[in-house]
Amino acid sequence: MQFKDVARVDVDGRTICLDCSGELSYISHAHSDHVSGKKKNEVIASDATLHLAGVQFNSKLVHERVKLHPAGHMLGATQIEVQRDGGNFVYTGDFSLNDGFTYKGAHIIEADELLIESTYGSPDYHFPKKEELAEILKKEIQSRLSFGNVVFAVYATGKSQELIKMLNEYCNITPVVSPEVARVSEIYVKHGQPLSYINSHSDEAVEAFRENFVGIIPKSQFRPELRMRLTQHYHKPCYFGSLSGWNAKFPSEVFDIALPFSDHADFNDLVEYVDHSDPKKVYVFGAFAETLSNVLKLRGYQSIAVK
Numbered sequence: 001m002q003f004k005d006v007a008r009v010d011v012d013g014r015t016i017c018l019d020c021s022g023e024l025s026y027i028s029h030a031h032s033d034h035v036s037g038k039k040k041n042e043v044i045a046s047d048a049t050l051h052l053a054g055v056q057f058n059s060k061l062v063h064e065r066v067k068l069h070p071a072g073h074m075l076g077a078t079q080i081e082v083q084r085d086g087g088n089f090v091y092t093g094d095f096s097l098n099d100g101f102t103y104k105g106a107h108i109i110e111a112d113e114l115l116i117e118s119t120y121g122s123p124d125y126h127f128p129k130k131e132e133l134a135e136i137l138k139k140e141i142q143s144r145l146s147f148g149n150v151v152f153a154v155y156a157t158g159k160s161q162e163l164i165k166m167l168n169e170y171c172n173i174t175p176v177v178s179p180e181v182a183r184v185s186e187i188y189v190k191h192g193q194p195l196s197y198i199n200s201h202s203d204e205a206v207e208a209f210r211e212n213f214v215g216i217i218p219k220s221q222f223r224p225e226l227r228m229r230l231t232q233h234y235h236k237p238c239y240f241g242s243l244s245g246w247n248a249k250f251p252s253e254v255f256d257i258a259l260p261f262s263d264h265a266d267f268n269d270l271v272e273y274v275d276h277s278d279p280k281k282v283y284v285f286g287a288f289a290e291t292l293s294n295v296l297k298l299r300g301y302q303s304i305a306v307k
Protein backbone atom coordinates (compact mmCIF):
# COMPACT_ATOMS: atom_id res chain seq x y z
CA MET A 1 0.00 0.00 0.00
CA GLN A 2 1.25 3.49 -0.88
CA PHE A 3 1.47 6.36 1.64
CA LYS A 4 -0.49 8.63 -0.73
CA ASP A 5 -3.45 6.21 -0.49
CA VAL A 6 -3.74 6.59 3.30
CA ALA A 7 -2.42 10.14 3.71
CA ARG A 8 -5.84 11.74 3.29
CA VAL A 9 -8.90 11.75 5.48
CA ASP A 10 -12.44 12.94 4.70
CA VAL A 11 -14.52 15.10 7.00
CA ASP A 12 -17.96 16.44 6.04
CA GLY A 13 -17.29 16.00 2.34
CA ARG A 14 -13.84 17.69 2.50
CA THR A 15 -10.58 15.80 1.96
CA ILE A 16 -7.66 16.72 4.21
CA CYS A 17 -4.26 15.91 2.66
CA LEU A 18 -1.87 14.86 5.42
CA ASP A 19 1.54 16.45 4.89
CA CYS A 20 0.83 16.51 1.17
CA SER A 21 -0.54 19.05 -1.29
CA GLY A 22 -4.24 19.39 -1.93
CA GLU A 23 -7.11 21.85 -1.78
CA LEU A 24 -7.01 21.45 2.02
CA SER A 25 -3.60 20.54 3.50
CA TYR A 26 -2.63 19.55 7.02
CA ILE A 27 1.01 20.35 7.88
CA SER A 28 2.19 18.41 10.93
CA HIS A 29 5.42 20.38 11.40
CA ALA A 30 7.91 22.61 9.62
CA HIS A 31 10.54 20.09 8.49
CA SER A 32 10.90 20.27 4.72
CA ASP A 33 9.99 16.62 4.12
CA HIS A 34 6.56 17.35 5.64
CA VAL A 35 5.87 20.63 3.85
CA SER A 36 5.05 20.18 0.18
CA GLY A 37 4.97 23.59 -1.45
CA LYS A 38 5.04 27.05 0.12
CA LYS A 39 1.67 28.18 -1.27
CA LYS A 40 -1.53 26.64 0.01
CA ASN A 41 -5.17 27.43 -0.46
CA GLU A 42 -6.58 26.21 2.84
CA VAL A 43 -4.45 24.81 5.66
CA ILE A 44 -4.66 23.10 9.03
CA ALA A 45 -1.51 23.69 11.08
CA SER A 46 -0.26 25.45 14.19
CA ASP A 47 0.73 29.13 13.86
CA ALA A 48 4.35 28.28 14.73
CA THR A 49 4.51 25.63 12.00
CA LEU A 50 3.19 28.04 9.36
CA HIS A 51 5.64 30.71 10.53
CA LEU A 52 8.65 28.37 10.56
CA ALA A 53 7.77 26.77 7.22
CA GLY A 54 7.14 30.16 5.58
CA VAL A 55 3.88 28.88 4.12
CA GLN A 56 1.57 31.37 2.41
CA PHE A 57 -2.09 30.43 2.58
CA ASN A 58 -5.53 31.85 1.88
CA SER A 59 -7.35 30.53 4.95
CA LYS A 60 -7.03 28.22 7.97
CA LEU A 61 -9.64 25.58 8.63
CA VAL A 62 -11.17 25.40 12.10
CA HIS A 63 -13.60 22.48 12.34
CA GLU A 64 -15.27 20.91 15.37
CA ARG A 65 -14.39 17.40 14.12
CA VAL A 66 -10.70 18.24 13.67
CA LYS A 67 -8.39 18.58 16.67
CA LEU A 68 -4.64 19.16 16.85
CA HIS A 69 -2.57 17.67 19.68
CA PRO A 70 1.08 18.35 20.65
CA ALA A 71 3.56 16.02 18.95
CA GLY A 72 6.79 17.00 20.74
CA HIS A 73 9.58 16.83 18.10
CA MET A 74 9.97 20.61 17.56
CA LEU A 75 8.24 23.96 18.05
CA GLY A 76 4.71 23.89 16.60
CA ALA A 77 4.63 20.16 15.75
CA THR A 78 1.19 18.57 16.07
CA GLN A 79 -0.73 15.36 15.50
CA ILE A 80 -4.18 15.52 13.96
CA GLU A 81 -7.30 13.76 15.23
CA VAL A 82 -10.40 13.62 13.02
CA GLN A 83 -13.75 12.45 14.37
CA ARG A 84 -15.47 10.40 11.68
CA ASP A 85 -18.82 8.62 11.80
CA GLY A 86 -17.09 5.23 12.06
CA GLY A 87 -14.67 6.30 14.84
CA ASN A 88 -11.72 8.63 15.19
CA PHE A 89 -8.61 8.75 13.00
CA VAL A 90 -5.21 9.93 14.26
CA TYR A 91 -2.10 10.80 12.23
CA THR A 92 1.09 11.35 14.24
CA GLY A 93 3.72 12.62 11.77
CA ASP A 94 7.14 12.82 13.49
CA PHE A 95 6.75 12.83 17.25
CA SER A 96 8.63 12.52 20.53
CA LEU A 97 7.03 11.29 23.75
CA ASN A 98 9.69 12.89 25.92
CA ASP A 99 10.10 16.61 26.57
CA GLY A 100 12.85 18.32 24.62
CA PHE A 101 14.63 21.50 25.74
CA THR A 102 12.37 23.62 23.52
CA TYR A 103 9.14 21.58 23.45
CA LYS A 104 6.82 19.42 25.55
CA GLY A 105 6.46 15.73 24.71
CA ALA A 106 3.59 14.36 22.62
CA HIS A 107 0.24 13.28 24.04
CA ILE A 108 -0.80 9.72 23.17
CA ILE A 109 -4.24 9.81 21.53
CA GLU A 110 -6.62 6.86 21.65
CA ALA A 111 -7.57 6.06 18.07
CA ASP A 112 -9.83 3.71 16.17
CA GLU A 113 -7.54 4.08 13.18
CA LEU A 114 -3.94 5.24 13.54
CA LEU A 115 -1.39 6.36 10.93
CA ILE A 116 2.00 6.45 12.64
CA GLU A 117 5.41 7.54 11.33
CA SER A 118 8.12 5.01 12.21
CA THR A 119 11.46 6.76 11.60
CA TYR A 120 13.35 4.68 14.20
CA GLY A 121 11.00 1.67 14.23
CA SER A 122 13.73 -0.93 14.67
CA PRO A 123 14.78 -2.51 18.02
CA ASP A 124 18.32 -1.22 17.26
CA TYR A 125 17.26 2.31 18.21
CA HIS A 126 17.09 3.23 21.88
CA PHE A 127 17.87 6.81 22.84
CA PRO A 128 19.23 7.85 26.25
CA LYS A 129 17.44 10.69 28.04
CA LYS A 130 18.40 14.12 26.75
CA GLU A 131 19.58 15.25 30.19
CA GLU A 132 22.12 12.38 30.21
CA LEU A 133 23.28 13.31 26.72
CA ALA A 134 23.57 16.96 27.76
CA GLU A 135 25.97 15.99 30.56
CA ILE A 136 28.06 13.92 28.13
CA LEU A 137 28.01 16.74 25.60
CA LYS A 138 29.19 19.22 28.23
CA LYS A 139 32.27 17.09 28.99
CA GLU A 140 32.96 16.48 25.27
CA ILE A 141 32.86 20.22 24.57
CA GLN A 142 34.85 21.29 27.64
CA SER A 143 37.66 18.83 26.90
CA ARG A 144 38.11 20.31 23.40
CA LEU A 145 37.27 23.98 23.85
CA SER A 146 40.56 24.75 25.62
CA PHE A 147 42.45 23.55 22.51
CA GLY A 148 40.29 24.86 19.68
CA ASN A 149 36.83 25.50 18.29
CA VAL A 150 33.88 23.09 18.26
CA VAL A 151 31.39 23.28 15.36
CA PHE A 152 28.15 21.30 15.22
CA ALA A 153 26.54 20.41 11.88
CA VAL A 154 22.85 19.83 12.60
CA TYR A 155 19.48 20.57 11.01
CA ALA A 156 18.85 24.32 10.96
CA THR A 157 15.23 23.88 12.04
CA GLY A 158 14.51 22.18 15.35
CA LYS A 159 17.80 20.45 16.20
CA SER A 160 19.82 23.69 16.15
CA GLN A 161 17.43 25.32 18.63
CA GLU A 162 17.55 22.26 20.91
CA LEU A 163 21.34 22.51 20.82
CA ILE A 164 21.36 26.27 21.50
CA LYS A 165 19.08 25.79 24.52
CA MET A 166 21.21 22.93 25.81
CA LEU A 167 24.43 24.94 25.39
CA ASN A 168 22.81 27.91 27.17
CA GLU A 169 21.47 25.89 30.11
CA TYR A 170 23.99 23.07 30.63
CA CYS A 171 27.24 24.61 29.40
CA ASN A 172 26.69 28.34 29.95
CA ILE A 173 27.75 28.82 26.33
CA THR A 174 26.33 31.26 23.78
CA PRO A 175 27.06 29.65 20.41
CA VAL A 176 27.86 31.47 17.16
CA VAL A 177 25.34 30.31 14.57
CA SER A 178 25.02 30.64 10.80
CA PRO A 179 22.48 33.18 9.44
CA GLU A 180 20.10 30.36 8.48
CA VAL A 181 20.12 28.98 12.03
CA ALA A 182 19.72 32.53 13.40
CA ARG A 183 16.67 33.14 11.17
CA VAL A 184 14.89 30.05 12.52
CA SER A 185 15.98 30.79 16.09
CA GLU A 186 14.47 34.28 15.83
CA ILE A 187 11.08 32.67 15.10
CA TYR A 188 11.49 30.42 18.16
CA VAL A 189 12.11 33.53 20.28
CA LYS A 190 9.01 35.23 18.80
CA HIS A 191 6.97 32.18 19.83
CA GLY A 192 8.09 32.44 23.44
CA GLN A 193 11.18 30.22 23.44
CA PRO A 194 14.13 32.26 24.75
CA LEU A 195 17.45 31.37 23.12
CA SER A 196 20.84 33.03 23.46
CA TYR A 197 23.02 32.93 20.30
CA ILE A 198 25.21 35.15 18.13
CA ASN A 199 24.60 35.49 14.39
CA SER A 200 27.93 34.75 12.65
CA HIS A 201 27.34 37.74 10.36
CA SER A 202 27.06 40.25 13.21
CA ASP A 203 29.58 42.60 14.84
CA GLU A 204 29.20 40.59 18.05
CA ALA A 205 30.53 37.54 16.19
CA VAL A 206 33.77 39.35 15.32
CA GLU A 207 34.43 39.59 19.07
CA ALA A 208 33.33 35.99 19.71
CA PHE A 209 35.69 34.68 17.02
CA ARG A 210 38.68 36.15 18.93
CA GLU A 211 38.14 33.47 21.60
CA ASN A 212 37.63 29.72 21.18
CA PHE A 213 33.98 29.28 20.26
CA VAL A 214 31.17 26.77 19.75
CA GLY A 215 29.53 27.16 16.35
CA ILE A 216 26.42 25.74 14.71
CA ILE A 217 26.05 25.33 10.94
CA PRO A 218 23.26 23.62 8.97
CA LYS A 219 23.96 19.97 8.29
CA SER A 220 23.54 20.63 4.57
CA GLN A 221 26.60 22.94 4.62
CA PHE A 222 28.95 20.43 6.24
CA ARG A 223 31.86 19.10 4.14
CA PRO A 224 34.78 17.07 5.56
CA GLU A 225 37.25 19.57 4.03
CA LEU A 226 35.77 22.31 6.27
CA ARG A 227 37.93 20.99 9.10
CA MET A 228 41.14 21.94 7.29
CA ARG A 229 39.77 25.30 6.16
CA LEU A 230 38.63 26.33 9.64
CA THR A 231 41.81 25.00 11.26
CA GLN A 232 43.93 27.10 8.89
CA HIS A 233 41.70 30.16 9.21
CA TYR A 234 41.69 30.25 13.04
CA HIS A 235 45.18 28.73 13.52
CA LYS A 236 43.86 26.16 16.00
CA PRO A 237 42.15 22.77 15.81
CA CYS A 238 38.50 22.60 14.77
CA TYR A 239 36.39 19.75 16.13
CA PHE A 240 33.09 18.75 14.55
CA GLY A 241 29.97 17.47 16.27
CA SER A 242 26.88 15.59 15.11
CA LEU A 243 23.62 15.05 17.01
CA SER A 244 21.36 12.45 15.40
CA GLY A 245 19.39 9.34 16.23
CA TRP A 246 21.34 7.51 13.54
CA ASN A 247 24.48 7.85 15.70
CA ALA A 248 22.93 5.15 17.93
CA LYS A 249 23.84 2.53 15.36
CA PHE A 250 26.39 4.02 12.98
CA PRO A 251 29.56 5.31 14.67
CA SER A 252 30.88 8.36 12.86
CA GLU A 253 34.33 8.45 11.27
CA VAL A 254 33.94 12.10 10.31
CA PHE A 255 32.71 13.71 13.54
CA ASP A 256 34.74 14.06 16.76
CA ILE A 257 31.55 14.19 18.84
CA ALA A 258 28.61 12.02 17.66
CA LEU A 259 25.73 11.49 20.06
CA PRO A 260 22.35 9.72 19.57
CA PHE A 261 20.49 12.93 20.38
CA SER A 262 17.11 12.70 18.67
CA ASP A 263 13.77 14.53 18.64
CA HIS A 264 12.00 11.38 17.46
CA ALA A 265 10.35 8.53 19.30
CA ASP A 266 12.70 5.56 19.59
CA PHE A 267 11.56 1.96 19.05
CA ASN A 268 10.13 1.52 22.57
CA ASP A 269 8.29 4.85 22.35
CA LEU A 270 6.67 3.83 19.06
CA VAL A 271 5.42 0.58 20.56
CA GLU A 272 4.29 2.44 23.69
CA TYR A 273 2.33 4.90 21.57
CA VAL A 274 0.46 2.11 19.74
CA ASP A 275 -0.20 0.18 22.97
CA HIS A 276 -1.77 3.22 24.65
CA SER A 277 -3.56 4.42 21.52
CA ASP A 278 -4.93 0.88 21.12
CA PRO A 279 -6.18 1.23 17.52
CA LYS A 280 -8.41 -1.27 15.75
CA LYS A 281 -6.23 -0.73 12.68
CA VAL A 282 -2.77 0.82 12.44
CA TYR A 283 -0.93 2.00 9.32
CA VAL A 284 2.85 2.33 9.71
CA PHE A 285 4.94 4.39 7.30
CA GLY A 286 8.50 5.67 7.03
CA ALA A 287 11.83 3.96 7.73
CA PHE A 288 11.46 0.46 9.22
CA ALA A 289 7.69 0.45 8.52
CA GLU A 290 7.78 -3.27 7.72
CA THR A 291 9.83 -4.08 10.83
CA LEU A 292 7.59 -2.15 13.21
CA SER A 293 4.43 -3.39 11.53
CA ASN A 294 5.55 -7.00 12.01
CA VAL A 295 6.27 -6.33 15.70
CA LEU A 296 2.78 -4.82 16.08
CA LYS A 297 1.18 -7.82 14.37
CA LEU A 298 2.88 -10.11 16.90
CA ARG A 299 1.34 -7.94 19.63
CA GLY A 300 -2.12 -8.60 18.15
CA TYR A 301 -2.72 -5.44 16.12
CA GLN A 302 -4.15 -5.30 12.64
CA SER A 303 -1.12 -3.53 11.24
CA ILE A 304 -0.30 -2.53 7.66
CA ALA A 305 3.08 -1.24 6.47
CA VAL A 306 2.75 1.60 3.99
CA LYS A 307 5.44 2.57 1.46
Ligand SMILES: [Zn+2]
Binding pocket: 029, 031, 073, 094
Ligand atom coordinates in the same frame (compact mmCIF):
# COMPACT_ATOMS: atom_id res chain seq x y z
ZN1 LIG B 1 10.47 16.16 11.51
